[in-house]
Amino acid sequence: MKPAPARGIPGFDDLSLDWLRARGSVKWHRPKRDVLPAWVADMDFPTPPPVVAALYEAVDRHDLGYPDWPDGSPLRSVFAKRMAERHGWAASADRVREQTDLIQCLQLVLHLATSDADAVAVQVPNYPPFLATLQTMNRRIVPIPMEDTDDGWRMDIAALDTAVKRSGCKALVLVNPHNPTGRVLTQDELVEIAAIARRHDLLVISDEIHAELTYAPHRHIPFASLSDDAAHRTVTLTSATKAFNLAAIRCAVTHYGPDRLLALRDAQPPDLYGTVSPLGVIATQAAWEHGDAWHRDLLTVLDRNRRRVHEVVSSRLPLVRHHLPEATYLAWLDTRPLGLGEPPVEKVLRDGRVLLDGGAPFGPDADGFLRLNFATSQDLLDEILARVTAALGGREG
Incomplete structure (x- = not known):
């Protein structure tokens, strides 16, 4: 496994909760203030500078x-x-x-x-x-x-x-x-x-x-x-x-x-x-x-984050099945071996104060699955993972 880049990639890891919560988009606007969102497939990162420049120019x-x-x-x-x-x-x-x-x-x-x-x-x-x-x-x-x-x-x-x-x-x-x-x-x-x-x-x-x-x-x-x-x-x-x-x-x-x-x-x-x-x-x-220069940095961050999710899930929730995604910024976690007795989305929201996607809307046999969006900063991802693993009864990290 490749070593992760050093902590702190400008433009991707310097995100503040106040800045994110001030957004009007559904990802951060809908959950309560004490809930960290990792559900809908939006990234937390700022808009690529070339896009911002082009829009301002117009x-x-x-x-x-x-x-x-x-x-x-x-x-x-x-x-x-x-x-x-x-x-x-x-x-x-x-x-x-x-x-x-x-x-x-x-x-x-x-x-x-x-x-x-x-x-x-x-x-x-x-x-x-x-x-x-x-x-x-x-x-x-x-x-x-x-x-x-x-x-x-x-x-x-x-x-x-x-x-x-x-x-x-x-x-x-x-x-x-x-x-x-x-x-x-x-x-x-x-x-x-x-x-x-x-x-x-x-x-x-x-x-x-x-x-x-x-x-x-x-x-x-x-x-x-x-x-x-x-x-x-x-x-x-x-x-x-x-x-x-x-x-x-x-x-x-x-x-x-x-x-x-x-x-x-x-x-x-x-x-x-x-x-x-x-x-x-x-x-x-x-x-x-x-936007290709920005996009290359993005893939570096997402590659690091997908590996971090896989590492944490494998070590702290060994019964949860998860494969390192080959694309996207979404992790698909099978919590059925935990025998939770309730939808994992509800348990993680109640006990971990993290909002994830998953379950029946994804089709037959998707009950017991969680979809976690890892397109966020390293610090926020670590906090999300800590809360999720604790809510699911994971080992101490």
């Missing part, structure tokens, strides 16, 4: 009028360039469309490509708003389990093939890197999934929002980059919001592989699904074009 020049984007926002070409440079994927700027966030992207694609009661395969556990979207839209969820093995979390690809054939699935919602387990699918696994998609003529809706939060030696591979067939059946969803901590800018992109689906989308009234704010586009463009 406001200083009073540039808040209607944007002149006759052929779409600048993000279309910026996205295509970033995919080529970071992943070797020749994404087409002409196939990119902007939406306000990733959930809206998913809902629009499902609306256009599937119908009431259609079967849609999805990994479980999964991001609760995705599962809630499928239920609300009356799409028949076909759960594909992520399996806890001695070597980490694995997607049951054989189960995918069987379930798709049996249920007559129309689409697969593929979350890679995976939330909440932090798993990054390998090239071989993705090729197997692509073969299943081709065999059963599946639309693949690939959520890749955590792609830029992947830790070496793991490598994110865009699903659409696998082959011509994969490219033509894949809709890729992503945003700068996770990797650059910009959730409130309300800006995401969808890359449409299928010609028919892109034509169907463009045949809709142009403002039916809303339009992105120019400030959201400015922030995203600044992050993707000028």
